[in-house]
Amino acid sequence: MGFSVTTGRDSNASLDDRSREIFRRIVESYLETGEALGSRNLSRLLPMSLSPASVRNVMSDLEELGLIYSPHISAGRLPTEAGLRFFVDAFMQVGSLSEEERANIDRQIRPANRDHSLEGLMAEASLMLSGVSRGAGIVIAAKSDPVLKHVEFIRLEPTKALAVLVGEHNQVENRVIDLPAGVTSSQLTEAANFLNAHLTGQTLPELRGELTRLKDQVQSELYALSQDLVERGLAVWSGDAEEGKPSQLIVRGRANLLHGLDETADLDRLRLLFDDLEKKDSLIEILDLAEKGPGVRIFIGSENKLFSLSGSSLIVAPYRDGEDKIIGAVGVIGPTRLNYSRIVPMVDYTAQLLARLSR
The missing domain is CATH 1.10.10.10 (Winged helix-like DNA-binding domain superfamily/Winged helix DNA-binding domain)
Known part of the structure; x- marks a missing residue:
């Protein structure tokens, strides 16, 4: 035949x-x-x-x-x-994971002492995938609008402050913002207290809308400089929160990619791969690649223009929230001789697990 x-x-x-x-x-x-x-x-x-x-x-x-x-x-x-x-x-036969393999992944990504933060889950997932492959495990989180739990402003110097935003799942974002001329430490505290008392429990876009609606109240409860400070801080956060854009990439197991590299050309290709992984546009493209298929996708060498110069393969799958919206991607990057039949079901199950744990 x-x-x-x-x-x-x-x-x-x-x-x-x-x-x-x-x-x-x-x-x-x-x-x-x-x-x-x-x-x-x-x-x-x-x-x-x-x-x-x-x-x-x-x-x-x-x-x-x-x-x-x-x-x-x-x-x-x-x-x-x-x-x-x-x-x-x-030719490739891809089977299902055994119950023992699934349980092992569950233990590595969700150990008993985990803080259950999204960043912690991502780190464990990428570490696990690097351990079962000859490549590097990657996990990307798409930028989302976090629900605020706490806001704080910390003075760094007379004209700058650190705005600290803590989300409901303990994710933390720090942003350095410019201070209006003459702002005092007490005004920084007053602005944070106002936000924590009136505006927490909402996403960033909701906060901006609420601030607009409460403008008269803000003016009565906060000095004008404090109001300016609040608006500056929210503008910085909201400006970064473009829907669907990756905000974080965690890579574990880069040392795996060094194995078996003897020639200068191989090392040069590896440097190109590492350079690609550091670029924000690369994260967006990986997420886009994952988005175009319902499950695990395999890109070999030059099939993926993102890593074509390094000659690497990419196995990637999206993970979704409770509303079936893609919130990130998980996968393995490595040499073209990856063990595809073993890694594909691992990536698939890891994506499903991250989707459940992220909800």
Whole structure:
């Protein structure tokens, strides 16, 4: 029985059972060891009897299709990016996690001593994913409008103060704001007291609307400078809270990506990957990639323009709130020889778990 193949060159071909088996062995060997597999060793692994010369003929056909390539003269073969994509789509078997595996993930992301903050959950999730993969675990939280529990202003210098915002789930945001000329420490305290007494329990957009409605009361209860201070602080927070924009990325296991890197070119690609991860636009793009599919998505090498220069693979899934709105993404970034069949169900379950714990 033949298989329809769409390669990186957009050409179609049919693999017979022999070609299929040889191709599968080459890819599985690469995913396991990262090394090229030669015809002599491959002929010993096959369930059918084929000479090394016959195996080389099949390899040549697979190479013509763009599914494998030879990294060096007289060496074995490795899968191309198109070959890896074909393998993932046509050969890879993804099973469900066992109860023991699910329980192990639950323990790592929600230990007994956890403070249950979103940042803590993200850190544990990214650490767990880095531990089960050869790559780095990533978790992104989309910017949301937190419900305020406490507000405080701390003077840093005569013209600047630190505005501290604490959300209902103990998330903390600090912002440095400019102070109006002549503001006193007592006015900072008065502004914070006013907010905590009248405006907490609301999101930032709700706070701004409430402040507008209470403008006359603000003027009567606070000095004009204190009112100015309140408006400056809320403007800073609200200006940062663009809906759907990532506010935080946690990456664990970057050291995993250093394993097996001997060549300068590999190190240069790794530096490009790390640079990409530091950019705010990269976080937005990862979230957008996750948003475009209902479940786990796999991007291999240049399929994802974000990491195309570093030649990395990305396995990513969104997680959602109780209203089915995407509030973040979770995944693994690593070399193209990631253990896709093992990591995909891990990422899927982790996304579901974060969705439950974030509500």
